[in-house]
Amino acid sequence: MDNPIKSEQNLLTKPCRIFASLNFFLMSAIFILIFGNLVGINLPKYYPLLYRWSIPPLEGPAMGYFSALGFALALALPLSLIFYLSAPYLQKYLEIRFKTFKNLSTVFIVIGIFYFIAKEWKEWGIEKMGLNDSRFFNAEMVFFIIILGLFLIFSALLLILEKKIFE
């Protein structure tokens, strides 16, 4: 046969459906965490000194982390369940395959990690330390190059590991 078709390509097996849903959960949770952070969704924050949760800003240090985490989980879980239930119908229009979901979830993880490294370090490690200036090779540019290097090393490590086990 010229074009062999993998069995998973046309037939959505139960393991593939579960596997895709687990990966969908991972991707959607990371996406919601990043999106919420990027857009700045107004979620309730905990004010430890006041022992209160509040959406409008109050006096004193605030903690938005609990809400961000809860929000990501609370949305990703039902979305994944909907995905699991609708997967047989979606398969008619999309090609749900093991490999696609495996690769996509790895991409989401890598992007998620490096988004938070870049975002938080830019704020606390560069701006609040007063290191940003107008030169081209300023602290931000150097930091961007370091992040890019780390990104490439990290991706290469994953590929090497996968090859080493299954070669």
Add this chain to the structure above:
Amino acid sequence: MTPPLFLENYATILKGLHGGLGIVSLFALAFGVYLIIRRAKIDWSSGLKASLVGIWAYVLTFVLGLLIYPVFRIKVRAEYFDIKLPWLTGLFEIKEYVAAIGFFIALVLLGFYYFFRIGESEKPIKQSFINLLFVLFLITLFSACVGFLLSFYKTI
């Protein structure tokens, strides 16, 4: 006198548990990844057992971290790091979000354990499992390094 913060009276014990379980998680995940890589063609069971211990230890470490966070936020971050060492706050912020991604990964890995017989599963499932396990190990290693560094400067 101001009343204690949420779980402030237990913060030292909880922090000790958080650190201890974090170390257990780190070593169990490292051992699990090592065994799976070394014995991938022979037997996955010993690597999977070590990994399961590591994953559960990670989940517990993460939950304990959430419990001590309000005390850390006030006594360490707001009173010291934010003012004098903002780059350490930056490292902590990175650690908390990366750890959250690790928590999602840990939940998915537990799902793998629950739904599949990983050692006998199809290749993509095994590949995905080892990928996620390796990433979780890296996240745990990074979190442990940052945790030690933060404790070196100030602790709750």
